[in-house]
Amino acid sequence: MKYPLIILAFLLYGVHHSSAQERVTFTTLPDTTLPSRVWMLSGTTAVLYTSGLMALNKAWYKDYPKTSFHFFNDMGEWNQMDKAGHVFSAYFIGKYNREMWRWSGLPRRQQIWIGGLSGLAYQSVIEILDGYSGKWGFSWGDMGANAIGAALLIGQELAWDEQxxxxxxxxxxxxxxxxxxxxxxxxxxxxxxxxxxxxxxxxxxxxxxxxxxxxxxxxxxxxxxxxxxxxxxxxxxxxxxxxxxxxxxxxxxxxxxxxxxxxxxxxxxxxxxxxxxxxxxxxxxxxxxxxxxxxxxxxxxxxxxxxxxxxxx
Structure with missing residues (x-):
């Protein structure tokens, strides 16, 4: 995806939504897993991701022809500023999702992996959409940048439990x-x-x-x-x-x-x-x-x- 920062609009909504739920209904984060919260967060995440992908598909791909799946090497473009954007986006999707999953009471490591990998998963789907677009293509450079962003988040959480x-x-x-x-x-x-x-x-x-x-x-x-x-x-x-x-x-x-x-x-x-x-x-x-x-x-x-x-x- 050539403009990864657009996902922040959906991301900020997700942070506000989960925090509002906690503020109104609960006063503390749970020490044990609460299945109702796990289901609620899973459903909210699925809805946000699906709606976000649908909006991106409409906004970025509708004016360009669809093709068979293909690859595209864009490592030499924009002085790699677009790759920095991918690292940033994957990092912050993971960071906010990790914060949301604290609300579930799941074990710490599960929270970290579920939240941290969410950015990589979301942007991987976008890369697949790029692969079928006549304007772009599946970029291994973008995927590498996405992985770096997720790894920076997950690695620090596992090592220090903070960023x-x-x-x-x-x-x-x-x-x-x-x-x-x-x-x-x-x-x-x-x-x-x-x-x-x-x-x-x-x-x-x-x-x-x-x-x-x-x-x-x-x-x-x-x-x-x-x-x-x-x-x-x-x-x-x-x-x-x-x-x-x-x-x-x-x-x-x-x-x-x-x-x-x-x-x-x-x-x-x-x-x-x-x-x-x-x-x-x-x-x-x-x-x-x-x-x-x-x-x-x-x-x-x-x-x-x-x-x-x-x-x-």
């Missing part, structure tokens, strides 16, 4: 002023803020955010303080290069604008480490934790430039 290293996301809108470039990017990335956030890799940054206190429990550092390393890109007007021919047969060559890789270092906040007794606030903090906190950042890019951003998001 000391979290994946986060940030986005800033990019303005394309030249008429030909504006038409091309509108076609590629859409025109609304939400479309651009989902599709425009030039404005996206993916972060690996490390909680310092978790690795040294006796440290004087605040429990909520993280350090984050980010990856971004710029000046990409196509999957592999910056040339294209428009519908009128006019060839456009922007190869003079080299495609840039960007790397960042910045402080961050782990909202889940901020103490609160309010369940609604805890749910809000879980949601906010998918986003990198705006903060000063050091950038090093493939042009050899070093930049300091007063605030970067």
């Amino acid at each position: 000391r290293i979290q994946l986060k996301f940030s986005f800033h809108p990019v303005q394309y002023e030249e008429p030909a470039l504006k038409r091309k990017t509108n076609e590629l990335f859409g025109t609304t803020y939400l479309e651009r956030m989902l599709k425009d890799y030039n404005g996206q940054t993916y972060w690996l955010s490390v909680n310092l206190h978790s690795f040294n429990k006796n440290s004087w550092l605040p429990k909520w303080l993280n350090i984050a390393a980010g990856m971004g890109a710029a000046d990409m007007y196509g999957g592999r290069d910056n040339t294209w021919t428009d519908q009128k047969g006019v060839h456009h060559d922007y190869s003079g604008n080299p495609r840039i890789r960007q790397f960042y270092l910045s402080p961050d906040v782990d909202f889940t480490k901020i103490p609160t007794r309010r369940k609604g606030v805890r749910v809000l903090f879980q949601v906010l934790n998918m986003l990198k906190f705006p903060a000063p950042a050091l950038e090093i890019n493939s042009r050899g430039q070093v930049k300091v951003h007063a605030v970067y998001f």
Whole structure:
């Protein structure tokens, strides 16, 4: 799937739904398995996944011809920013599902494996849909990225019973002023803020955010303080290069604008480490934790430039 962040809409609904059930009906998480909750979570997950896949099928595949199942090597596209999106999506689907399955009372390891593998399972179905689309194809690169996201979640839960290293996301809108470039990017990335956030890799940054206190429990550092390393890109007007021919047969060559890789270092906040007794606030903090906190950042890019951003998001 080329725009994996769209699944977050369904994901956030699932977190709110399960948390609302707990807030209204139960006051604590159970110590033993409650079959009624297992069935409820299983049914909710099935409905959310099915509806999500149906919406994706309608939104992304209806305008493209169906073909026989085929493979597609897209490892060279978008400076691998799309692969970072797959890692991020698989990680957070697994993370939120793991949190939901705490509500079931199942043994810890079962909660981890069921929740953690849910992201990989969901995105695997999307890859199969890609395999039958004339626009895309089944990508082993995407599958590998999905597996990395699930493994990062599961591995930390099994080792530490917490997420000391979290994946986060940030986005800033990019303005394309030249008429030909504006038409091309509108076609590629859409025109609304939400479309651009989902599709425009030039404005996206993916972060690996490390909680310092978790690795040294006796440290004087605040429990909520993280350090984050980010990856971004710029000046990409196509999957592999910056040339294209428009519908009128006019060839456009922007190869003079080299495609840039960007790397960042910045402080961050782990909202889940901020103490609160309010369940609604805890749910809000879980949601906010998918986003990198705006903060000063050091950038090093493939042009050899070093930049300091007063605030970067």
